[in-house]
Amino acid sequence: MVPVSFAVLMATGIAVHRLTFRRLAATSPNVDVFEARGLMVAFGLMFLVQNFAQLVWGADLRGYDYLTDPVQVAGSQFAANKLLLLGLSLAFSVVLIVSLRMTLLGKGVRALMQSPTGAQLVGIDTRRLHPLMFGVGLGLSGVAGCLLSMTYTITPSMGEPYTVTALIVITLGGFGSMGGALAGGLALGVIEAVGMHFTNPSLKSLLSYAVFIGVLLWKPNGLFARR
């Protein structure tokens, strides 16, 4: 199911990009305005998709069993599907980072992030690459959703906490830094788990927001930003 969800969401992503973000990029006077408007459009899309799902499938909790047998690894017990989840998500991150670093396509994407106009000048087809990257991003979030559904019950509104977590992780790592996002995500998970162990489970979200705000105030460009 993982490749299917990737493909479906990638197609959706390209379609969404074509319908909304292309016009948005064309009409916005500068990057600041584009970001603010993009955020608003994204929230609008969230309302739209979430409530569409609720209308069609109802708001019930759903779930299924897949690979739930425990597995012994180095003296500790893990559920097999959680191990699979860890392995696959690490693999996807590594593939993404390596392809961004090593291939020509990745080089083009990094150039696009640095300066869209400059990338166009040196012969990168930004009109094709930008939707493609948008599609890959959405496709990867589709993979994440697919993997999550193995271990957790699913509802139409399950995405909201993950949106916030993703924002926190990205700002922790610094916008546009892949390794930073990976490290930030792992760090946030560890801080949450350790903090909960030492204090109180109901402090979990309090802790993650406190870390987020602290980091942003202390280093607004992210923990791993290079200047």
Place this chain on the structure above:
Amino acid sequence: MNPWRESRVRRLGQRLAQGLLDRTHLGRDLLVLFALTGWALAVPHYGSDFVVSMALTCLMYVALATSWALFCGTTRYLSLATAAFFGIGAYTSALFIDSLGWWPVIAAGAGVAALVAVVMGSAVLHLRGTYFAVLTFGMTELIRHAVTYWEKQVTGTVGRVLTVVPERDTIYLTVLALAVLAVAVSIVVRRTRFGLGLMGIGADEQRAQTLGVNTRLAKIGGFALTAAFAGAVGAAMSVRWTYIDPATVFSPFIGFQTVLIALIGGIATLWGPLIAAVVFSLLAETLRLQAPQAYLMTLGLLLILCVLYLPGGLASLRWSTFGQWREDTRAWWRELRRDKRRDEARENAT
């Protein structure tokens, strides 16, 4: 730039500045406000309970959206923290309504929210754009979780029931007064040095600083003003709801809906948020009963369409806008046809 054009630009600038400080517009705005107030005052006398509660929702969003646009519309700082101030006001009112009177409680809600805004603002207002939006959202969630935790640990319950409740008409008049005050304040502020400074920050912050605006003070002041209104509205509405818990009064939805209404109405305009607030509350009340999902889907769709095709908001809609759309659509068709023809030509060539 040629001299003719330069003089035209200068004249345009002068006319704009005059328009802002103009007495005729001031008179018109105040008259419209006066008429609307009179009409809203009459509602409890002839309307049923349902009509009054609907009008109350309208007024609540009018106050929230207008005060939000007062700061965020002019400076273009996208704050998602309205829910935080609303919730703080609601909790202040829940805690102190027994010991203080009705009006002191509203003032206390406004005061506490403004205080929090000053602290929050001095910490985050140096960040711009997405960072500011995300950070204010994070702060709201932090405050919500902190209040939930405190309620769970200290008082042992999560919700609060308000037992001492004033009459319906008192609440209605209070919220009406707040809404009128919000519109009046934004009419006045637009014409003061402070308001022009805020607008300057929105246009170009560094330039405003160079021209002698104390941007830091202006931003914190504006943010606190917005927060004070949200806090006062929260204090008044919590009494109307009679049962509050962190999930409802700090609901991010309040913040989003305020932003949405202001955006759809037109953040830089005076009457846009008001019109959109009334339209939306009516739409919400009618649609929510029949199809709650359809309401939220409409909201999302409208938001997207508005940002894409009407960035100035509903209040910027003129007859020429429709003409512009027609032009756009035609240009798009032409481009599509040209692409198709080019593809065909390419195929024929190979």
